[in-house]
Amino acid sequence: MKNQELAKIFYEIADYLEMEGVAFKPYAYRKAADTLESLEEDIAEIYKNKGKKGFEGLPGIGKGITKAIEEYLKTGKIRIHQQLKKKTPINLGEMSAVEGMGVKKAQKLYQKLGIRNLKELEKAARAHKIAPLFGFGEKTEKNILEGIKFLKRSKGRFLLGDILPIAREVQSKLGELKEVEQVNFSGSLRRMKETIGDVDFLVISKNPVKVMDFFVSLPGVVKIWAKGNTKASVRMAAGFDMDIRVVPHKSFGSALQYFTGSKEHNIATRRIAISRGLKLNEYGLFRGKKLVAGQTEEGVYKALGMKWMEPELRENQGEIEAALENKLPKIIGYQNIQGNLHCHSDWSDGKQTIKEMAVAAKALGHEYLGISDHAKLPIANGLNEKRFIRQMGEIDKLNKKITGIKLLKGAEVNILENGSLDIKDEVLKKFDYVIAGVHSRFKMGKEQMTERIVKAMENPYVNIIAHLTGRKIGERDESQIDLDKILRAAKEYNVILEINAQPIRLDLKDVNIRKAKEAGVKMIINTDAHNKNHLKFMEFGIAQARRGWAEKKDIINCYHLKQLLKFLK
DNA sequence: GCCGTTTTCGGCCCGACTGTTTTCAGTCG
Numbered sequence: 001m002k003n004q005e006l007a008k009i010f011y012e013i014a015d016y017l018e019m020e021g022v023a024f025k026p027y028a029y030r031k032a033a034d035t036l037e038s039l040e041e042d043i044a045e046i047y048k049n050k051g052k053k054g055f056e057g058l059p060g061i062g063k064g065i066t067k068a069i070e071e072y073l074k075t076g077k078i079r080i081h082q083q084l085k086k087k088t089p090i091n092l093g094e095m096s097a098v099e100g101m102g103v104k105k106a107q108k109l110y111q112k113l114g115i116r117n118l119k120e121l122e123k124a125a126r127a128h129k130i131a132p133l134f135g136f137g138e139k140t141e142k143n144i145l146e147g148i149k150f151l152k153r154s155k156g157r158f159l160l161g162d163i164l165p166i167a168r169e170v171q172s173k174l175g176e177l178k179e180v181e182q183v184n185f186s187g188s189l190r191r192m193k194e195t196i197g198d199v200d201f202l203v204i205s206k207n208p209v210k211v212m213d214f215f216v217s218l219p220g221v222v223k224i225w226a227k228g229n230t231k232a233s234v235r236m237a238a239g240f241d242m243d244i245r246v247v248p249h250k251s252f253g254s255a256l257q258y259f260t261g262s263k264e265h266n267i268a269t270r271r272i273a274i275s276r277g278l279k280l281n282e283y284g285l286f287r288g289k290k291l292v293a294g295q296t297e298e299g300v301y302k303a304l305g306m307k308w309m310e311p312e313l314r315e316n317q318g319e320i321e322a323a324l325e326n327k328l329p330k331i332i333g334y335q336n337i338q339g340n341l342h343c344h345s346d347w348s349d350g351k352q353t354i355k356e357m358a359v360a361a362k363a364l365g366h367e368y369l370g371i372s373d374h375a376k377l378p379i380a381n382g383l384n385e386k387r388f389i390r391q392m393g394e395i396d397k398l399n400k401k402i403t404g405i406k407l408l409k410g411a412e413v414n415i416l417e418n419g420s421l422d423i424k425d426e427v428l429k430k431f432d433y434v435i436a437g438v439h440s441r442f443k444m445g446k447e448q449m450t451e452r453i454v455k456a457m458e459n460p461y462v463n464i465i466a467h468l469t470g471r472k473i474g475e476r477d478e479s480q481i482d483l484d485k486i487l488r489a490a491k492e493y494n495v496i497l498e499i500n501a502q503p504i505r506l507d508l509k510d511v512n513i514r515k516a517k518e519a520g521v522k523m524i525i526n527t528d529a530h531n532k533n534h535l536k537f538m539e540f541g542i543a544q545a546r547r548g549w550a551e552k553k554d555i556i557n558c559y560h561l562k563q564l565l566k567f568l569k
Numbered sequence: 570g571c572c573g574t575t576t577t578c579g580g581c582c583c584g585a586c587t588g589t590t591t592t593c594a595g596t597c598g
Contacts, residue, residue: 023581024570024571024580024581025570025571026570027570027571027581028570028571028581029570031570031571032570032571059571059572060570060571060572061571062570062571062572063570063571064570064571065570065571096596099596099597100587100588100595100596100597101596102595102596102597103595103596104594104595104596105595105596134589134590135588135589135590135594135595136588136589137588137589138588139587139588139589140587140588140589143587143588187598198598200598225586225597226585226586226587226597227586228585228586228587229585229586230585231585231586232586233586233597233598243597243598245585258583258598259598261598263582263598266582266583267582269582270582270583271581271582273582274582275574275575279582279583280582280583281582281583281584282583282584282585283584
């Protein structure tokens with residue numbers, strides 16, 4: 001797939017052009033790179049089948065970029081890129097990853113000192129060669145060294161599941177300050193993105209300085225990147241950054257809208273503002289100097305001709321158009337889930353007994369809990385047919401003893417290499433439902449993997465396919481699959497696709513959820529809990545479903561027990 | 570270089586903080 005390669009080159013061209021002080025073209029190249037990055041089909045395939053006509057209608061790809069793509073597909077290179085690189089042969093990505101270092105500084109350092117990469121940058125800073133340069137200074141040199149130090153320790157993006165609890169804790173600490181009237185987090189965290197770069201807080205306060213002082217002295221702060229009267233930024237010991245912004249009451253809505261993003265969503269909303277003769281910034285929506293809206297997000301969107309929309313939708317993936325036409329989806333709410341069909345007990349690799357899991361699920365207000373221990377996986381102490389039958393007996397007994405929650409008999413069986421299952425049909429038919437999942441050979445070819453999963457779906461006793469692509473964020477890539485084919489099979493055989501709520505899985509991911517929904521395929525949000533605390537992962541699965549525009553009717557564990565059982569039959 | 574509910578030409582999102590060139594460019598979100 002050439003899309004990512006090309007996107008990378010266009011981003012680089014954009015950086016170089018910015019370095020040269022060229023106006024607006026960098027924006028154009030980045031826009032084209034964004035388009036390529038999120039493009040599903042292979043650009044090379046499109047070109048092969050339809051020629052450059054196939055690029056028509058792709059946003060941000062016009063005459064010039066089309067030519068560049070053509071050049072790359074034919075020669076493997078883009079001349080302008082080569083020329084720019086030759087002129088300033090530096091590792092821009094590496095250099096500009098250092099906090100405070102952008103393209104201009106990188107260019108100067110190359111021109112004056114010949115610095116091309118991080119290693120040379122560190123060496124020069126240590127030898128105090130940077131401070132005397134025109135435009136640089138002692139502080140800049142020190143910041144470069146600190147930036148490099150933090151860069152080496154930082155882990156990039158963090159899992160939503162790891163960050164959200166920390167952010168909530170900080171939020172409640174800030175909320176306890178008497179100077180703080182209101183505090184929210186914003187950014188990708190409020191949009192519940194699966195990975196988070198940094199945490200952004202937004203505060204209403206009449207005494208911002210006090211809030212700033214408190215914020216930069218929070219436990220865990222190891223570096224203060226910036227601290228002003230209304231804005232501060234810190235690095236936490238865990239390796240991520242936190243930003244805070246204080247705004248007046250009358251601007252809270254526009255500030256929340258602005259800092260929630262996404263960036264693309266903001267650019268789009270600001271364009272709409274401009275087209276209506278308005279200006280949108282974090283302080284409000286203005287006509288000339290007159291404040292039109294700002295206190296609430298609802299007011300801002302309304303003044304732009306839109307209904308308020310859930311933060312999870314704000315990715316400029318059609319939500320703005322939908323809002324303008326009053327066609328926003330009514331996405332699933334965080335309180336709509338009635339139960340959970342994927343969890344493990346100490347019969348396989350879970351930590352708790354079935355009863356303990358049931359009690360914990362009941363405490364969360366669930367109406368039913370499906371026990372779905374592993375089949376036959378040796379590393380997971382998986383069950384064979386005999387043990388499954390015994391477990392069913394135990395679940396029957398527990399159902400008579402426990403009130404307030406119904407236990408369902410399930411299993412997570414393995415889809416073997418050839419698509420068959422590792423538990424016999426005569427036992428499969430005794431379960432209330434069967435989950436099938438791939439747990440081995442994740443790297444087989446796309447066609448083979450697709451066939452493997454489709455074959456499992458054909459089994460009449462399979463209700464749910466677990467964690468479809470097998471990805472583990474930051475650890476294991478998605479298996480290659482033909483999603484369209486799988487969605488067609490799911491529809492045909494009435495198989496439900498799981499949205500696995502484990503923060504490291506979130507599989508189906510948002511864009512796949514949206515495709516499943518559009519294909520009319522039902523989904524279920526499951527925690528895949530291996531201990532009772534994991535039952536709380538449900539929130540992350542719901543978030544992912546919301547990001548995928550899923551509605552209540554798309555998600556079968558929004559059903560009450562009776563309706564669910566009818567559906568599973 | 571791209572694009573059009575004002576436009577095929579003339580725009581392209583907007584503001585805070587830092588450090589240094591002491592008035593603002595560079596960087597970031």
